[in-house]
Every structure is written in C-alpha cells, then in structure tokens.
Amino acid sequence: MTGALAWIAAQVFPAQIMALFGAASESVYYVQFAMKEFRVYLCLLPLATVNKGVFIFLQAMGKAAASTFLSMVRELGFGVGFALLLPWFYGLDGVLYSMPLSDALTFVLSLIIVVRTLKSLHGPVCDPVCRPAGVLHPAGVCRGA
Numbered sequence: 001m002t003g004a005l006a007w008i009a010a011q012v013f014p015a016q017i018m019a020l021f022g023a024a025s026e027s028v029y030y031v032q033f034a035m036k037e038f039r040v041y042l043c044l045l046p047l048a049t050v051n052k053g054v055f056i057f058l059q060a061m062g063k064a065a066a067s068t069f070l071s072m073v074r075e076l077g078f079g080v081g082f083a084l085l086l087p088w089f090y091g092l093d094g095v096l097y098s099m100p101l102s103d104a105l106t107f108v109l110s111l112i113i114v115v116r117t118l119k120s121l122h123g124p125v126c127d128p129v130c131r132p133a134g135v136l137h138p139a140g141v142c143r144g145a
Contacts, residue, residue, distance in 0.1 A: 003049025010045060014038035040096040044103040051103060054110040058117065066113050070106060078102035 009017065014035040026034075051074065058067035079102045086094025086101075 003046040006049075007042065007045040010038050010042040037096055040093070041099055044100040044107075047103045047107045048099075051106050051110050054114055058113065061117060061121075063113075063117060066117070070110055070113065073109065074102055074106040078105055 015031065017038065018031065018034050051070070055067045055071050058064070058070070079099060082098035082101050083095050086098055088094070090097060
C-alpha cells in the first residue's frame with residue numbers, strides 16, 4: 001500500500017517533490033529531466049516494495065541466505081550491471097531504465113523463491129475430523145496435505 005501511494009505521488013507530483021529539494025531555482029531542462037527521471041526510475045516502485053517485503057519475509061522464515069541472495073542480485077547483479085550495460089544501448093536513458101528492470105527481474109526471482117519456501121512449509125496436515133482433540137487417526141498418523 002505504501003509503495004502504491006509513493007508511486008502515485010512520484011507519477012502525479014514530481015515537480016512538487018523536486019521543489020522540496022530546491023529544484024524550483026534550476027533551469028527548465030533540469031526540471032524536465034528530473035520529472036522524467038522520477039517517472040521512469042520509480043515506475044515499478046510497488047514491485048520494489050514487494051521485493052523488500054519478500055526479503056524481510058525470508059529472513060523471518062530463517063532463510064537469510066535466500067534473502068541476502070535476492071538483495072545482492074537486485075543491487076549488485078541487476079542494479080549495477082544494468083546501470084553499466086544499458087547506457088551502451090540507450091544512452092542516459094539506459095541508466096534510468098536500470099532500476100525498473102532490476103525490480104521486475106528481482107520480483108520474478110522473489111516469486112520463485114517464495115513459492116518454493118511456502119511449498120517447503122507444507123508438511124503433514126492433521127484433519128480435525130480424523131483427529132479431534134488430540135485423538136490419533138485410526139491408522140495412527142495424520143493424512144498428508
């Protein structure tokens with residue numbers, strides 16, 4: 001929710017946000033570029049907030065290595081890699097596209113890792129009909145999920 005609100009603010013009010021940092025006294029070209037930068041660089045901000053939530057979720061689930069892997073891949077692998085690679089093809093715009101692309105690819109990796117993590121959590125499930133109040137199933141075990 002916070003990511004969506006921040007995204008709306010960045011897309012609808014970039015000039016007002018820049019004015020908070022003293023951009024009102026800058027040239028028209030600077031302001032135009034900065035507005036474009038806000039809109040492009042932050043276009044996938046909701047995915048970035050989901051990614052951060054996934055990092056925290058994985059840490060809470062005891063999957064610190066997976067969380068660290070995702071964070072490092074996003075920042076170093078994708079973020080720095082694309083910031084160095086994309087300008088060769090798209091000029092200065094390539095730098096702007098680097099983080100949205102990083103966020104999108106990290107989101108895909110996050111989905112894969114979260115799905116695998118959730119599947120690993122599903123062990124045997126006790127059916128309350130078969131095992132009410134701690135009574136064992138007639139076969140002595142709970143049925144699988």
